[in-house]
Amino acid sequence: MAHFPVMSAEVLSYLAIRSESRIADMTAGLGGHSKQIAALLDSGVLVMNDRDGESLAEAVENTREFAAKIRPTQGVFSTFPERFREMGIGQLDGLLVDLGVSMKQLTEPERGFSFRHDGPLDMRMSRDSEQDLTAADVVNTFSEKEIADILYEYGEEWRSRAIARAVVRARPIHTTRQLAQLAGQGAASRDTKVSPATKTFMALRLYVNREMDELKALLEALPGLMAVGSRVVALSFMSTEDRILKQKFQEFQRAGLAKILTKHVVKPSDEELRRNPASRSAKLRAIEWQAAT
Ligand SMILES: C[S@@+](CC[C@H](N)C(=O)[O-])C[C@H]1O[C@@H](n2cnc3c(N)ncnc32)[C@H](O)[C@@H]1O
Numbered sequence: 364m365a366h367f368p369v370m371s372a373e374v375l376s377y378l379a380i381r382s383e384s385r386i387a388d389m390t391a392g393l394g395g396h397s398k399q400i401a402a403l404l405d406s407g408v409l410v411m412n413d414r415d416g417e418s419l420a421e422a423v424e425n426t427r428e429f430a431a432k433i434r435p436t437q438g439v440f441s442t443f444p445e446r447f448r449e450m451g452i453g454q455l456d457g458l459l460v461d462l463g464v465s466m467k468q469l470t471e472p473e474r475g476f477s478f479r480h481d482g483p484l485d486m487r488m489s490r491d492s493e494q495d496l497t498a499a500d501v502v503n504t505f506s507e508k509e510i511a512d513i514l515y516e517y518g519e520e521w522r523s524r525a526i527a528r529a530v531v532r533a534r535p536i537h538t539t540r541q542l543a544q545l546a547g548q549g550a551a552s553r554d555t556k557v558s559p560a561t562k563t564f565m566a567l568r569l570y571v572n573r574e575m576d577e578l579k580a581l582l583e584a585l586p587g588l589m590a591v592g593s594r595v596v597a598l599s600f601m602s603t604e605d606r607i608l609k610q611k612f613q614e615f616q617r618a619g620l621a622k623i624l625t626k627h628v629v630k631p632s633d634e635e636l637r638r639n640p641a642s643r644s645a646k647l648r649a650i651e652w653q654a655a656t
Contacts, residue, residue, distance in 0.1 A: 367639040368395030369598055370631055370647050374459060375399060377596045377624060377649035383407045384456040387447070387588075389440060389581065392465035394422030400459070401429035408432055408452060414439045414489045418465055439493065440581035444588060454590035460581060461598040464488065464568070466641075475499075476568060478543035478560040484536065486564075486571045498567045499537060507531045517575075517603070518566025522550065526563055539564075565601070578604060582611040586620060589652035595621070596649045605646045612650050621650040 382405035388397045391413040413419040472482035484499035511527035514520040529545045543560040550559030599605045615621035629647040
């Protein structure tokens with residue numbers, strides 16, 4: 364499968380990498396961005412992070428020509444500061460975060476992320492002991508109200524109550540196809556290109572992986588991680604995530620900690636949209652860190 368790192372020219376430009384830079388790719392995925400970053404480094408170092416050990420192993424493989432400059436590390440954002448400190452690198456000159464799931468995670472049916480493929484209802488980004496709760500646990504053991512609240516809060520799904528009711532009545536639910544059918548019942552889907560199950564799947568994925576809490580933890584950790592003059596570049600694909608980034612960047616700017624480099628959110632070019640339609644909802648924001656901490 365062809366893999367295009369999203370908005371890579373813009374990412375590299377905003378990161379303003381020098382040959383001696385210390386850069387962290389917080390979301391290595393398959394190593395698409397990491398490979399381009401590593402190619403620009405000489406004495407610099409790339410810390411390549413992902414919570415998903417299977418993806419990180421692929422990223423390591425895909426970037427092996429630059430292995431001498433790369434320090435792979437597995438874990439969630441919230442444990443990164445501790446792991447980074449132990450590496451003894453000091454502070455970062457650049458940090459990239461490309462939120463969401465990778466193509467690998469999305470298209471492997473056994474990971475349970477996609478309503479387009481039938482698979483077990485898993486949805487954990489990391490299938491090791493770091494994460495126990497699966498999407499199946501949520502739909503089969505949570506109360507109808509809890510499920511409705513998750514669909515509404517994380518998926519902005521206005522049919523949350525009806526879907527939660529259908530889910531609870533149909534239990535046990537084991538597969539993505541079963542859930543997709545339940546989430547689609549009663550929806551006026553014929554007029555839209557988007558599947559009526561989209562929001563349900565997105566909400567469960569965000570909840571199971573605590574994605575909002577993780578993003579907030581990463582943003583809170585920036586003051587201790589970033590060097591003066593360093594850059595932070597964030598790519599997001601959902602309005603809920605973009606809102607968190609926008610507000611926190613504004614807060615940093617008001618506090619004199621950072622300067623916003625993207626007055627308006629940056630979106631993929633027409634050329635990129637033609638080449639990679641999957642990039643259509645991408646939004647890029649960047650800041651320059653200004654305060655010594
Ligand atoms: C969109 S993909 C990144 C793709 C990558 N930039 C590339 O070019 O191949 C997002 C990756 O971030 C990882 N991820 C998401 N949330 C994370 C978190 N809180 N901590 C660590 N990794 C996370 C996922 O496991 C996934 O592999």
